[in-house]
Amino acid sequence: MSNVAGKGVGARLRRKEDARFLHGQGEYVPNIAMVGMQNVAFVRSSVAHGRIKSITKPAGLEDLVFTIDDLIGVKPIVANSALPGFKASSQPVLAQGKVRFVGEMIAMCVATTRAEAEDIAALVEVDIEPLPAVTQMLMARNTEGPRVHEHWSDNVFLETKTEADLTDIKATAAIKVRRRIHTARQCMAPMEGRGVVATFERRLDQLLMYSSAQMPHINRAGLSECLGIDQGRIRVVSPDVGGGFGYKALLLAEEVCLAWLAMRLQKPVRWIEDRYEQLSAGANCREHDYDITGYADTNGRLLAVDCDATVDSGAYSLYPFSACLEAAQVGSILPGPYVMEKFRCVTASACTNKPPILPYRGVARTGVCFAIELLIDAIAREAKREPYEVRLTNLVPPEKMPFWNVTKKYFDSGDYPEAVRRAVTAIDLSKWRARQQQDEPDGRRIGVGFSVYCEQAAHGTSVYYGWGIPMVPGHEQCNARLSPDGVLEVRIGAHSHGQGLETTLAQVANSILGIDTENVRVIHGDTAVTPYSTGTWGSRCMVMSGGAVGVTCKEIEKRVRNIAAKLMEVAAVDLVLADGEVRVAGTDKKMTLKEVAHVWYRQPQLLPPDVDTGGLEATLGYKPLQDTGTFSYACHAVVVAVDTELGAVEILDYVIVEDGGTLINPMVVDGQIFGGTAQGIGTALYEEMPFDLQGQPLASTLADYMLPGATEVPPVRVLHMETPSPLTFFGQKGIGEGGAIAPPAAIANAVNDALAPLGVEMLESPITSRRLLAALAKAGTVAARA
Amino acid sequence: MKTISITVNGKPAQASVEPRTNLADFVREHLHLTGTNIGCEHGVCGACTIEVDGGPARSCIAYAVACDGATVRTIEGFAADATMHALREAFSAEHALQCGYCTPGMLITARDIVLRLPDADDGRVREELAGNLCRCTGYVGIVRAIRRVLEQNKL
Numbered sequence A: 001m002s003n004v005a006g007k008g009v010g011a012r013l014r015r016k017e018d019a020r021f022l023h024g025q026g027e028y029v030p031n032i033a034m035v036g037m038q039n040v041a042f043v044r045s046s047v048a049h050g051r052i053k054s055i056t057k058p059a060g061l062e063d064l065v066f067t068i069d070d071l072i073g074v075k076p077i078v079a080n081s082a083l084p085g086f087k088a089s090s091q092p093v094l095a096q097g098k099v100r101f102v103g104e105m106i107a108m109c110v111a112t113t114r115a116e117a118e119d120i121a122a123l124v125e126v127d128i129e130p131l132p133a134v135t136q137m138l139m140a141r142n143t144e145g146p147r148v149h150e151h152w153s154d155n156v157f158l159e160t161k162t163e164a165d166l167t168d169i170k171a172t173a174a175i176k177v178r179r180r181i182h183t184a185r186q187c188m189a190p191m192e193g194r195g196v197v198a199t200f201e202r203r204l205d206q207l208l209m210y211s212s213a214q215m216p217h218i219n220r221a222g223l224s225e226c227l228g229i230d231q232g233r234i235r236v237v238s239p240d241v242g243g244g245f246g247y248k249a250l251l252l253a254e255e256v257c258l259a260w261l262a263m264r265l266q267k268p269v270r271w272i273e274d275r276y277e278q279l280s281a282g283a284n285c286r287e288h289d290y291d292i293t294g295y296a297d298t299n300g301r302l303l304a305v306d307c308d309a310t311v312d313s314g315a316y317s318l319y320p321f322s323a324c325l326e327a328a329q330v331g332s333i334l335p336g337p338y339v340m341e342k343f344r345c346v347t348a349s350a351c352t353n354k355p356p357i358l359p360y361r362g363v364a365r366t367g368v369c370f371a372i373e374l375l376i377d378a379i380a381r382e383a384k385r386e387p388y389e390v391r392l393t394n395l396v397p398p399e400k401m402p403f404w405n406v407t408k409k410y411f412d413s414g415d416y417p418e419a420v421r422r423a424v425t426a427i428d429l430s431k432w433r434a435r436q437q438q439d440e441p442d443g444r445r446i447g448v449g450f451s452v453y454c455e456q457a458a459h460g461t462s463v464y465y466g467w468g469i470p471m472v473p474g475h476e477q478c479n480a481r482l483s484p485d486g487v488l489e490v491r492i493g494a495h496s497h498g499q500g501l502e503t504t505l506a507q508v509a510n511s512i513l514g515i516d517t518e519n520v521r522v523i524h525g526d527t528a529v530t531p532y533s534t535g536t537w538g539s540r541c542m543v544m545s546g547g548a549v550g551v552t553c554k555e556i557e558k559r560v561r562n563i564a565a566k567l568m569e570v571a572a573v574d575l576v577l578a579d580g581e582v583r584v585a586g587t588d589k590k591m592t593l594k595e596v597a598h599v600w601y602r603q604p605q606l607l608p609p610d611v612d613t614g615g616l617e618a619t620l621g622y623k624p625l626q627d628t629g630t631f632s633y634a635c636h637a638v639v640v641a642v643d644t645e646l647g648a649v650e651i652l653d654y655v656i657v658e659d660g661g662t663l664i665n666p667m668v669v670d671g672q673i674f675g676g677t678a679q680g681i682g683t684a685l686y687e688e689m690p691f692d693l694q695g696q697p698l699a700s701t702l703a704d705y706m707l708p709g710a711t712e713v714p715p716v717r718v719l720h721m722e723t724p725s726p727l728t729f730f731g732q733k734g735i736g737e738g739g740a741i742a743p744p745a746a747i748a749n750a751v752n753d754a755l756a757p758l759g760v761e762m763l764e765s766p767i768t769s770r771r772l773l774a775a776l777a778k779a780g781t782v783a784a785r786a
Numbered sequence B: 001m002k003t004i005s006i007t008v009n010g011k012p013a014q015a016s017v018e019p020r021t022n023l024a025d026f027v028r029e030h031l032h033l034t035g036t037n038i039g040c041e042h043g044v045c046g047a048c049t050i051e052v053d054g055g056p057a058r059s060c061i062a063y064a065v066a067c068d069g070a071t072v073r074t075i076e077g078f079a080a081d082a083t084m085h086a087l088r089e090a091f092s093a094e095h096a097l098q099c100g101y102c103t104p105g106m107l108i109t110a111r112d113i114v115l116r117l118p119d120a121d122d123g124r125v126r127e128e129l130a131g132n133l134c135r136c137t138g139y140v141g142i143v144r145a146i147r148r149v150l151e152q153n154k155l
């Protein structure tokens, strides 16, 4: 019997999923082939806003081209919110009457190969009368001028207000700091794009769809709504997925189109997104604007924050997250772990002629962290204190835990000030402060920056039902089965696409059943064989699926004990499960799990009379003790060198002090933090999808849309604090998004620390050299090179 | 259509291809070697990196017809390669992959680094990796894995 100790919760276990990827055997959607499979290319809009006057199919090829007029009975995609005042949009799966963003699909072309389908697409003539495009989110409230959806009164999906009376504080606060802060629109850019293969299975009278998707059960629900087919007749399989990050957390119009086409043609059909489609039509996150004011006493102690925030939500409300989740979240999460008396916030979800937004890793938190952390530094400069000291003054102290903050968020645990103190030590702040007193030999300027965030993860029913969007997470389920040969099959409805769940959930099973992780098969990504789940989003899997696997394995354990107790004629409480065996404590009597399973399946005459009729298979649901979410958090500290002639920013050191509660697999956790941080560095310094005033996207290749490479991302040091969450199964907290939240704020604060003597303050991400040189030139302190 | 002769993973093959077919599509769609992933089709991301005549090349911007007579190795063709074996071990030990999509291209570039630059330090490894994007790992594990194999080779 193999020694399976040391493979449970807390082990740095190598990943079970690695082998297939290392050998080029990942099963991604583009690798799926079917006999007779046809390929699809879409005709997409080249204008951001316009009225379609005509669509002419090429002569002789009419049967291979489909427009919305062909898709009879297919309903548009609608993602409403129950929040009062929300304006609904209706997204036809192929444009109908109007186009509302560059890249919106107008016609679907099918041929044997993608190249031939593209040839046909090039022959489709589309006559569009351009309309003035709505591209400025800050003008969304205007009731004059063009409207994205004509029947609306303005271009706002939703406005929210968090009211507070600030009159007294405004009159008396010693420090008042107001800033205009902006984050650029981005494309999440997983290395694999989206992709769909659809076919209709006559035998089962069922649509089978392979899609590169984070939440296959939600895709199934959405397909059912649009196509008018029962969910029971739709099977969605999300196989290996080459990165998600939020980009694959939606119902795609392409999925609806391909589903219809597979049924129409009675042939398998495939569409694989190319990078051009992704960048031009899928730049769909992070565009925030903040007009934010902080009020503090002379010491920098926060009294109130007043904020007017706008998020550019693009043209449509996407299914299931809706167009308002991100902006409305700003109103509830901006104060985060900071203690303040009053908070006032108005938010707007602006509707523009740009691609509709999706929640990208961190969702609104990356923008919110950028806004509040830049504000804290500005307050520190006014108070003439070290920015980290002002953070210590304002962060919730550990003795206040659990803590309800000003927006009534429930913080379950943690010591935020300690994370800051450890980061100050780890980055060696005093060393850099001393170095800043001298001129650098290369003329660059050194700066140190900090940022703190909290990440509400695995938030459930009590948070989501109020949004009233098409998806509300409830109990997360697991189905587990101890098979006849002693292998544990674990089925979950969430999806793993890099997060390592095939390994970490096996570790959970090991901790409870003592089974070797090699003998645990984690099965996910197939609506036909897994329990319903809202899928993978919101850093929820380790808390929710981890908890579900935990409670289900507990149930299996109980049943194994009952059977083994009868067979070995001992009391169930005297049994210990370890190393794949059921042992009688204090004796050398034992059975293997396989032997116990064998009795259930092959020798039922030996079972105890009170045996659970469910056998060695169970499906149980799980929710944390309170489902408002776990709060993981971190302090990021970074040192930069800024070249004021070239506008270049180099990261000299980067430290993260992070508290993710109990770590199920520290190696996987570190991987999530490293990867998230690299994305955050992209947000901070490189990644930006500019649109011109006509709504044209100005980056269409990875040579214009800059993703950070190995030379841009520094070695990052991660230090852990582990305050177990009192709410979850093992004390774990969700950590999947955190790395991507804090870097833009920390890096901007470091750049601003470096440039403060020159009177320059960067308030917009990404801090590209163009932006930096323009700010320096405006400050007039350094002649920027042309 | 043009007929080409090409050796892929040790097996000589004849194929008739359209002039516009790139090498990545050729190995994936014609030979069903789907281990080579496509990330951008414009030569930036490195996901499609394979070995052509002994060196790493981007198969998305090479035309199959231009590879007439070439010897090609894809990720499926390194089963007996000791360096690749060591890299696979190291990638797993250092958590150098998450979603796995960049991994085949990354491994082929990594193998080239290990064989060509036995003394490469972290900085040099990072420079050499500049043409292979990974959206998941932040490169930490990848750099460590390559350095681990370089160090093993010095023993």
Ligand code: FES
Pocket (backbone or CB within 6 Å): B037, B038, B039, B040, B041, B042, B043, B044, B045, B046, B047, B048, B049, B058, B059, B060, B061
């Ligand atoms: S797919 Fe070839 S370099 Fe990106």
Ligand code: FES
Pocket (backbone or CB within 6 Å): A191, A242, A243, A498, B096, B097, B098, B099, B100, B101, B102, B103, B133, B134, B135, B136, B137
């Ligand atoms: S592991 Fe996902 S892109 Fe590298």
